[in-house]
Amino acid sequence: xxxxxxxxxxxxxxxxxxxxxxxxxxxxxxxxxxxxxxxxxxxxxxxxxxxxxxxxxxxxxxxxxxxxxxxxxxxxxxxxxxxxxxxxxxxxxxxxxxxxxxxxxxxxxxxxxxxxxxxxxxxxxxxxxxxxxxxxxxxxxxxxxxxxxxxxxxxxxxxxxxxxxxxxxxxxxxxxxxxxxxxxxxxxxxxxxxxxxxxxxxxxxxxxxxxxxxxxxxxxxxxxxxxxxxxxxxxxxxxxxx
Amino acid sequence: xxxxxxxxxxxxxxxxxxxxxxxxxxxxxxxxxxxxxxxxxxxxxxxxxxxxxxxxxxxxxxxxxxxxxxxxxxxxxxxxxxxxxxxxxxxxxxxxxxxxxxxxxxxxxxxxxxxxxxxxxxxxxxxxxxxxxxxxxxxxxxxxxxxxxxxxxxxxxxxxxxxxxxxxxxxxxxxxxxxxxxxxxxxxxxxxxxxxxxxxxxxxxxxxxxxxxxxxxxxxxxxxxxxxxxxxxxxxxxxxxxxxxxxxxxxxxxxxxxxxxxxxxxxxxxxxxxxxxxxxxxxxxxxxxxxxxxxxxxxxxxxxx
Numbered sequence: 372x373x374x375x376x377x378x379x380x381x382x383x384x385x386x387x388x389x390x391x392x393x394x395x396x397x398x399x400x401x402x403x404x405x406x407x408x409x410x411x412x413x414x415x416x417x418x419x420x421x422x423x424x425x426x427x428x429x430x431x432x433x434x435x436x437x438x439x440x441x442x443x444x445x446x447x448x449x450x451x452x453x454x455x456x457x458x459x460x461x462x463x464x465x466x467x468x469x470x471x472x473x474x475x476x477x478x479x480x481x482x483x484x485x486x487x488x489x490x491x492x493x494x495x496x497x498x499x500x501x502x503x504x505x506x507x508x509x510x511x512x513x514x515x516x517x518x519x520x521x522x523x524x525x526x527x528x529x530x531x532x533x534x535x536x537x538x539x540x541x542x543x544x545x546x547x548x549x550x551x552x553x554x555x556x557x558x559x560x561x562x563x564x565x566x567x568x569x570x571x572x573x574x575x576x577x578x579x580x581x582x583x584x585x586x587x588x589x590x591x592x593x594x595x596x597x598x599x600x601x602x603x604x605x606x607x608x609x610x611x612x613x
Numbered sequence: 614x615x616x617x618x619x620x621x622x623x624x625x626x627x628x629x630x631x632x633x634x635x636x637x638x639x640x641x642x643x644x645x646x647x648x649x650x651x652x653x654x655x656x657x658x659x660x661x662x663x664x665x666x667x668x669x670x671x672x673x674x675x676x677x678x679x680x681x682x683x684x685x686x687x688x689x690x691x692x693x694x695x696x697x698x699x700x701x702x703x704x705x706x707x708x709x710x711x712x713x714x715x716x717x718x719x720x721x722x723x724x725x726x727x728x729x730x731x732x733x734x735x736x737x738x739x740x741x742x743x744x745x746x747x748x749x750x751x752x753x754x755x756x757x758x759x760x761x762x763x764x765x766x767x768x769x770x771x772x773x774x775x776x777x778x779x780x781x782x783x784x785x786x787x788x789x790x791x792x793x794x795x796x797x798x799x800x801x802x803x804x805x806x807x808x809x810x811x812x813x814x815x816x817x818x819x820x821x822x823x824x825x826x827x828x829x830x831x832x833x834x835x836x837x838x839x840x841x842x843x844x845x846x847x848x849x850x851x852x853x854x855x856x857x858x859x860x861x862x863x864x865x866x867x868x869x870x871x872x873x874x875x876x877x878x879x880x881x882x883x884x885x886x887x888x889x890x891x892x893x894x895x896x897x898x899x900x901x902x903x904x905x906x907x908x909x910x911x912x913x914x915x916x917x918x
Contacts, residue, residue, distance in 0.1 A: 372645075372646065372886070374885070374886065374887060411884070415675065416675055416676065416677075416678055416679050416680050416831050416832075416880070416884060417673070417675045417680050417883075417884065418884065441675075457886070576670070577670065577671040577672075577673050577674075578673065579673040579680065579682060579883050580882075580883035580884075580886070582642055582886060583638065583642040584636060584637060584638050584642045584643070584882065584883060584886070585635070585636060585673070585682065585684065585883050586635075586638075586658075586667065586684050586687040587670075587672055587673035587682060587684060588670065588673070589666065589667065589670065589684075589687055590670070591666060596666050596667075596687060601642065
C-alpha cells in the first residue's frame with residue numbers, strides 16, 4: 372500500500388450518474404487487476420473506496436457512481452485538483468490459472484471495475500466474454516472500451532432498452548467457464564447460488580479504513596469472518612455466507 | 614533537544630502516543646507500513662473470552678469531522694490472540710502493549726484478564742467497560758459507579774500488571790465513575806471511548822447502521838474528550854490516558870495540558886494509516902514551538918495558576 376498525492380487530469384461523465392476520472396500519480400503499489408484505492412475527499416472524514424478500472428505506471432482510471440454527497444463532490448471536481456490516495460489495496464483477482472475462454476460479468480458500477488482484468492486477460496491471449504449488465508439503456512457505459520480490447524461484448528438491460536433483455540444470471544448461458552464478476556451484492560449472491568461455477572466475486576462494502584484495521588467491512592464466510600478490504604475484495608465462489 | 618518520555622504506571626514510554634484499541638488491530642497491518650517501534654505503545658483490539666463476529670453490517674458511517682462504528686468487538690477470542698496474534702506481533706514490536714480486556718460478565722472479564730496477565734508482551738491491562746456497541750456487557754459496566762467498581766476490583770485481584778480502566782463518555786457524571794474505579798484499585802483511567810450516536814439515510818429513511826446506533830469518534834469529539842480529561846484530572850490521583858479525536862501533535866500537547874499522562878490516537882489511524890508516525894515525528898518541533906523541553910512537565914499544566 373502507498374499513500375500519495377494524485378492530480379485529477381480528466382473528469383468525464385459517462386452517464387447521468389457515472390463519471391470516469393483519470394488521475395496522475397504513483398501507481399507502483401497497484402500490482403493486480405481487481406485491487407482498489409481509497410480516496411480522501413475535501414470535507415469528508417472517511418475515505419471512499421473505488422475499484423481500479425485501469426492503470427499505468429503513472430495514470431489511474433476510476434469509474435465513480437454518484438451515490439451520495441461524497442461521490443457527488445468527487446464527480447464535480449475540476450481537472451487539476453489534488454487528491455490524497457491510498458493505492459494498492461485489496462487482493463485483486465487471481466489470474467494464475469485462467470481457462471482459455473473466461474466469462475466476465477459486470478453489473479452497474481461493477482462494469483468499469485472489470486476493465487483492467489479484461490485487458491490483462493486479452494493481452495494474455497484469452498478469449499474474453501464480457502457480459503455488461505445495466506438497468507436501462509441510459510446507464511450503459513464502457514461498451515466501446517471493452518470492444519476496443521477485443522473482448523466479446525454482450526450488453527444486458529433489465530428493461531431490454533439496449534442489448535438483450537435480461538440480467539447477470541442470463542449471461543451464464545453464454546459460456547460454461549470460469550467466472551469473474553463484479554457488481555451489486557444481490558447480483559453476486561444470485562451468481563454464487565450456481566454451485567458448480569468456478570467463480571471469483573469482487574464485493575463492494577461500506578468501509579472504514581480500507582486496509583484491515585477497523586473490522587468495519589467484515590463478512591461471514593465458510594472459513595470464518597473475513598475483511599472485504601484486506602482479505603478481499605475478491606472471494607472465490609461458494610465460500611460467502613450471503 | 615527535547616524530551617518526549619513519559620511514565621505510565623511505572624513503565625517508561627519513549628513518547629506518549631498510543632494507538633487506541635479497535636483502530637490498530639493487533640498491530641500487524643500497520644507494521645507492514647512503518648516501523649511501529651516508534652510508538653509509545655499501542656492498545657490491542659478489544660478481546661473477549663470467545664471469538665466474536667460482532668454486529669451485522671453496515672457497521673461504519675460518517676459523521677461531520679468524524680465517523681461512527683458499530684463493529685461490536687469482533688475478535689478471535691483471547692486464546693487465539695495469545696496463540697496466534699502475539700507471536701506475530703513479537704516479530705515486529707519490541708515494547709509492552711496494552712491488552713484491551715472485554716467481557717459480558719465480571720467472570721468473563723476476570724478470565725480474559727488472567728490469561729493476558731500471564732503474557733510477557735502485555736505491559737498494562739486496559740479494562741474496556743465502555744464499548745457502546747454490545748448489549749448486556751461493555752458499556753453496561755461503565756455507566757454506574759457500583760458496577761464499574763465491582764469489575765475493577767475483581768480484575769485487579771487477578772493481575773500483577775497495572776490496570777487501566779477505560780471509561781465511556783455516555784454517562785451523567787464521569788467524575789464519580791472515575792473516582793469509584795480509583796477507589797476499587799485502578800492504576801490509571803483511560804477516556805474517552807466513543808460517543809453514542811447515529812445517522813439516518815435520507816433515501817431509505819432508515820438508520821445507516823444495522824445496529825441503529827454506533828460510537829462517534831474523530832476530531833468531532835476532541836473538545837468533549839478534552840473537557841472530560843480535565844474534570845477527571847481534578848478528581849483523581851492516578852494517571853490518565855487521554856483520547857478522543859486526537860489527530861495532530863498539537864492535540865497531543867493540548868490533551869496533556871488538560872491532564873493526560875499518555876495520549877491515545879484512534880480514528881485518525883483509520884483515515885491516515887501513517888497518522889501516529891507523523892504525530893510522533895512532528896512532536897519535537899511542535900514542542901519547541903511552544904517552548905516545551907520536557908513533555909512530562911506539562912501534564913495537567915493548564916490546571917495550575
